[in-house]
Amino acid sequence: MSDLISADLMESWLQKPSPLDIGPEQVAELLDNAVTLVRKHADGVADGAVAPVSFDSAQIREWVSRYDFSATHSAESVMADVATSLARGIVHTTHPRYFGLFNPTPHWWGVAGDLLTAAFNPQLAAYTHAPAAVEIEQHVLRFLATKLGMPSPVAGSFTTGGAEANLTAVLVALTRHFPEYADRGLAAVPGQPVMYASAESHLAWLKIAHMTGLGRDAVRLVPVDSSFRMDIDALRRLHAADVEAGKLPFLLVGTSGTTGGGALDPLPELAACAAEWNMDLHADAAWAGTVAFSERLRPVLAGIELADSVTIDAHKWMSTPMGAGMFLSRHPKAVGESFRVSTSYMPADTLGSDPYTNSVQWSRRLIGLKVFLGLAVTGEDGYATQVERDTALGNLLAVRSAGSGWHRINDTPLPLVCVVDPAVDAALSPAESWAWHSAVANKVVERGQAWISPVRLSGRAALRLCITSYRTEAADVTALVDEMDKARDAVGIPG
Numbered sequence: 437m438s439d440l441i442s443a444d445l446m447e448s449w450l451q452k453p454s455p456l457d458i459g460p461e462q463v464a465e466l467l468d469n470a471v472t473l474v475r476k477h478a479d480g481v482a483d484g485a486v487a488p489v490s491f492d493s494a495q496i497r498e499w500v501s502r503y504d505f506s507a508t509h510s511a512e513s514v515m516a517d518v519a520t521s522l523a524r525g526i527v528h529t530t531h532p533r534y535f536g537l538f539n540p541t542p543h544w545w546g547v548a549g550d551l552l553t554a555a556f557n558p559q560l561a562a563y564t565h566a567p568a569a570v571e572i573e574q575h576v577l578r579f580l581a582t583k584l585g586m587p588s589p590v591a592g593s594f595t596t597g598g599a600e601a602n603l604t605a606v607l608v609a610l611t612r613h614f615p616e617y618a619d620r621g622l623a624a625v626p627g628q629p630v631m632y633a634s635a636e637s638h639l640a641w642l643k644i645a646h647m648t649g650l651g652r653d654a655v656r657l658v659p660v661d662s663s664f665r666m667d668i669d670a671l672r673r674l675h676a677a678d679v680e681a682g683k684l685p686f687l688l689v690g691t692s693g694t695t696g697g698g699a700l701d702p703l704p705e706l707a708a709c710a711a712e713w714n715m716d717l718h719a720d721a722a723w724a725g726t727v728a729f730s731e732r733l734r735p736v737l738a739g740i741e742l743a744d745s746v747t748i749d750a751h752k753w754m755s756t757p758m759g760a761g762m763f764l765s766r767h768p769k770a771v772g773e774s775f776r777v778s779t780s781y782m783p784a785d786t787l788g789s790d791p792y793t794n795s796v797q798w799s800r801r802l803i804g805l806k807v808f809l810g811l812a813v814t815g816e817d818g819y820a821t822q823v824e825r826d827t828a829l830g831n832l833l834a835v836r837s838a839g840s841g842w843h844r845i846n847d848t849p850l851p852l853v854c855v856v857d858p859a860v861d862a863a864l865s866p867a868e869s870w871a872w873h874s875a876v877a878n879k880v881v882e883r884g885q886a887w888i889s890p891v892r893l894s895g896r897a898a899l900r901l902c903i904t905s906y907r908t909e910a911a912d913v914t915a916l917v918d919e920m921d922k923a924r925d926a927v928g929i930p931g
């Protein structure tokens with residue numbers, strides 16, 4: 437060091453004040469400014485297009501590269517500039533007519549909670565570094581496990597999202613089923629482990645199989661029935677063939693609310709299969725798990741209490757800002773075994789409850805505060821009211837679209853409606869029908885008044901319409917169907 441930097445230079449460096457330490461007035465100004473921008477966005481977003489007419493990446497890149505980080509700018513000007521660019525350059529998931537992919541309008545307690553989290557910046561890796569923060573998270577996780585009817589004790593962790601929670605499920609199931617896996621890896625396992633999920637499941641399973649070394653072929657995508665639920669007979673056949681071929685089935689995934697069509701795999705039957713075949717059952721309820729808050733809708737999740745582990749995303753139907761997923765497991769010992777490690781520089785794990793020895797992450801943000809605040813302020817009844825209201829809006833959407841000649845092809849009680857134009861659906865090939873329904877979805881998005889997407893359910897093309905925002909009203913549902921009708925006219929019915 438002394439060769440590289442002279443003592444005089446060191447002394448001059450020491451004399452410089454910290455450029456990051458901006459002082460209380462500037463802090464107050466900055467935060468006020470952020471609040472003003474956020475409120476302006478929230479107040480105005482419903483008046484603009486849900487999605488920008490077209491993303492011009494070259495233009496966006498040209499804009500952002502004006503910040504070459506040699507010149508400096510006032511925080512006020514940069515933030516205003518960024519807010520303008522975001523307003524023009526993103527799909528507005530906070531718009532009341534965003535009928536999209538489970539990206540909610542975040543509730544304000546969550547936005548405020550993320551601010552507290554960022555500013556206090558607790559480190560949740562080791563329990564002793566942030567006992568208050570860890571206990572907040574564990575309290576929320578235990579509460580949700582109880583809501584789902586899972587028997588205690590339950591091990592849980594917050595994750596960045598459903599994909600990480602599902603990854604955790606696979607790691608724990610592998611560790612539970614194959615004693616060799618932890619230290620000697622899959623190569624030491626006497627055979628090829630395989631897992632089962634429905635053909636309509638979330639395909640993060642393929643990435644997870646790739647990441648864990650199982651390989652993508654280890655994921656058996658089980659055919660679905662006419663309601664897009666896992667076909668149990670097909671599962672039995674696949675399982676029997678795998679056993680016959682010497683494969684090692686270890687995990688069965690039931691999806692409670694598929695991403696495409698909101699289908700609910702029959703969890704009680706899956707639990708029976710898992711028990712019979714000595715496999716773990718994981719329930720992926722990333723989106724629909726939130727219906728557990730409603731007594732009336734809770735039966736939709738029947739059987740989830742039998743699962744070995746569960747995924748729920750708070751950043752989907754619990755309407756927190758991203759990213760807030762949750763993993764719950766009935767096997768605390770296996771969870772600890774999956775993530776065990778010790779190092780000299782980490783505080784000693786006195787309680788066996790250090791988050792970093794029980795989860796994928798090491799340094800860990802306080803993810804659960806935004807979930808805790810939403811629950812503490814609006815209560816479980818608030819969430820019950822919200823999911824019931826959304827369910828009724830979904831029903832209204834089904835009724836209104838049927839009234840306009842759209843034909844629904846899924847039958848979930850969840851507020852996710854997949855419709856086709858019956859003439860197109862009957863007359864065109866699957867590829868042509870996909871092109872037509874995509875063109876209609878594009879036309880709706882282009883007109884700026886609503887956002888929907890095309891989807892394929894068991895290969896059949898449809899329009900996917902999902903209630904995701906607590907700002908959505910009945911009038912927005914009516915407006916959406918109106919936009920779909922206009923788009924159908926613009927694209928034209930072939931033949």
Ligand SMILES: *Cc1c(COP(=O)(O)O)cnc(C)c1O
Nearest residue numbers: 597598599638695720722723749
């Ligand atoms: C969204 C979703 C996931 C993935 O969750 P992320 O939060 O996007 O990581 C997994 N499974 C289902 C059923 C989902 O809907």
